[in-house]
Amino acid sequence: MTDHRFDTLQIHAGAAPDPATGALQTPIYQTTAYAFKDADHAARLFNLEEVGYIYSRLTNPTVSALASRVAALEGGAGAVCCSSGHAAQIMALFPLMGPGLNIIASTRLYGGTITQFSQTIKRFGWSCTFVDFDDLAALEAAVDENTRAIFCESISNPGGYVTDLPAVAAVADKVGLPLIVDNTLASPYLCRPIEHGATLVVHSATKYMTGNGTVTGGVVIDSGKFDWSTSDKFPSLSAPEPAYHGLKFHEALGPMAFTFHSIAVGLRDLGMTMNPQGAHYTLMGLETLSLRMEKHVANAKAVAEWLENDPRIEFVTYAGLESSPWHERATRLCPLGAGALFTVAVKGGYEACVKLVNNLNLFSHVANLGDARSLIIHSASTTHRQLTEEQQIKAGAAPNVVRLSIGIENAADLIADLDQALSAATA
Incomplete structure (x- = not known):
């Protein structure tokens, strides 16, 4: 086999x-x-x-x-x-x-x-x-x-x-x-x-x-x-x-x-x-893993590219972006895509991240990833809150950062949801 x-x-x-x-x-x-x-x-x-x-x-x-x-x-x-x-x-x-x-x-x-x-x-x-x-x-x-x-x-x-x-x-x-x-x-x-x-x-x-x-x-x-x-x-x-x-x-x-x-x-x-x-x-x-991963990756790339060009965002860590310091490595080791999870630094810091999470509709606020649904979490106040701020930063979970797990919905709908939530978070 x-x-x-x-x-x-x-x-x-x-x-x-x-x-x-x-x-x-x-x-x-x-x-x-x-x-x-x-x-x-x-x-x-x-x-x-x-x-x-x-x-x-x-x-x-x-x-x-x-x-x-x-x-x-x-x-x-x-x-x-x-x-x-x-x-x-x-x-x-x-x-x-x-x-x-x-x-x-x-x-x-x-x-x-x-x-x-x-x-x-x-x-x-x-x-x-x-x-x-x-x-x-x-x-x-x-x-x-x-x-x-x-x-x-x-x-x-x-x-x-x-x-x-x-x-x-x-x-x-x-x-x-x-x-x-x-x-x-x-x-x-x-x-x-x-x-x-x-x-x-x-x-x-x-x-x-x-x-x-x-x-x-x-x-x-x-x-x-x-x-x-x-x-x-x-x-x-x-x-x-x-x-x-x-x-x-x-x-x-x-x-x-x-x-x-x-x-x-x-x-x-x-x-x-x-x-x-x-x-x-x-x-x-597992029977649909390849089909789902292709959609996860395509959506993640579209959402990450949109976020990278948004003035309300400080940076995006997605290795699928050409601007990423890990892009060459991702292309070499993961030729079919750099996955569908990355972090985003929101201008406005901790409070803006909290407001972003609270104003999203399609993204679910949960401590999980890899779901067919798109998910978001503010790691510094949840999954990484037991760490010191220095450890959080080293782990990529600084207080001004949210983690996105991009699902297999329509990418345009996900972008629209992020757009309206960012408007509320940075108003």
């Missing part, structure tokens, strides 16, 4: 007509457990000698179909689905980390991720150093003997910054560490980080993959290309795993080691499981 093109894979990968009923859509397997054929069959499943279903905290046919489809779309060896994008980030780190270890992350990240990495992971004994990934020398210098991963977003939320993935991947290769890339804003239709050197890719399936604001979910995709046994840094994958009767995952499972560890140990013990109904909705959303 992997030799087919994207538009075909988004419909067919990971699925086939149900053998029992002939149902064309993947059924929602709403079950907790699965009957074993006999004791030997159960033992083979638990020994990972045979692929199958044991308990739905670990695997479920509906969820497995989604994992296989996303892995195909990203060009990965395998994938594991979980309960949210934030869960996916912890799942990605879990087999790699331990008390006293650290990661290096970009300063240009979603505010919730900055909080997760700067505060929450401390409770596990992990730590994070934030670095400007445009400074490759600083990135390399930040790595020490306890570093276990490098993390960035392909297109950052909220500023629309585009990471130079090949350059960052070269640093990761040099220091022998996996590169983890959050590809939520681009989706695999616009960018495939594994092709640019990523080891692991994470997604919030809540966003463009589902595309209609009905599901929370996350996915971790493994490239299958990292040699977990080249050093002693990743004992959960290279050495006998005490949490799974001493199995050496990389030795036994090769390119699928990370995926199987994430299921057999990660989902088993952390329980960050995606529910089958959510997986079903995301499978249906």
Whole structure:
């Protein structure tokens, strides 16, 4: 199936007509457990000698179909689905980390991720150093003997910054560490980080993959290309795993080691499981991903160009604009478009942003993105309010900035709505 093109894979990968009923859509397997054929069959499943279903905290046919489809779309060896994008980030780190270890992350990240990495992971004994990934020398210098991963977003939320993935991947290769890339804003239709050197890719399936604001979910995709046994840094994958009767995952499972560890140990013990109904909705959303992303990108470009030329606006951060400092990078890494999320600085500052949000009609004021509907949020007073003003500015969420997620409505209608709201906000 992997030799087919994207538009075909988004419909067919990971699925086939149900053998029992002939149902064309993947059924929602709403079950907790699965009957074993006999004791030997159960033992083979638990020994990972045979692929199958044991308990739905670990695997479920509906969820497995989604994992296989996303892995195909990203060009990965395998994938594991979980309960949210934030869960996916912890799942990605879990087999790699331990008390006293650290990661290096970009300063240009979603505010919730900055909080997760700067505060929450401390409770596990992990730590994070934030670095400007445009400074490759600083990135390399930040790595020490306890570093276990490098993390960035392909297109950052909220500023629309585009990471130079090949350059960052070269640093990761040099220091022998996996590169983890959050590809939520681009989706695999616009960018495939594994092709640019990523080891692991994470997604919030809540966003463009589902595309209609009905599901929370996350996915971790493994490239299958990292040699977990080249050093002693990743004992959960290279050495006998005490949490799974001493199995050496990389030795036994090769390119699928990370995926199987994430299921057999990660989902088993952390329980960050995606529910089958959510997986079903995301499978249906993926069937139209390329069509929606083309419309998202076309609308975003039209709206961004109009805003850039409006005297009530200080600047627009959309990488699809020729004026953007990231335009060349976006064209090179995301040739089909720079996504549909960007920020806008409104003249009049914080108060003007609040008035803009309150006067829009088509744009919904919500803490989400990637919906078919156009969305707006004032990040400094909501998603990034837990950060200092300095951190907000570094994250692209300054007090005079609003974040727009452009939907698939008519672009002229969106522009008209922004026009009347800006008039009210800057009167």
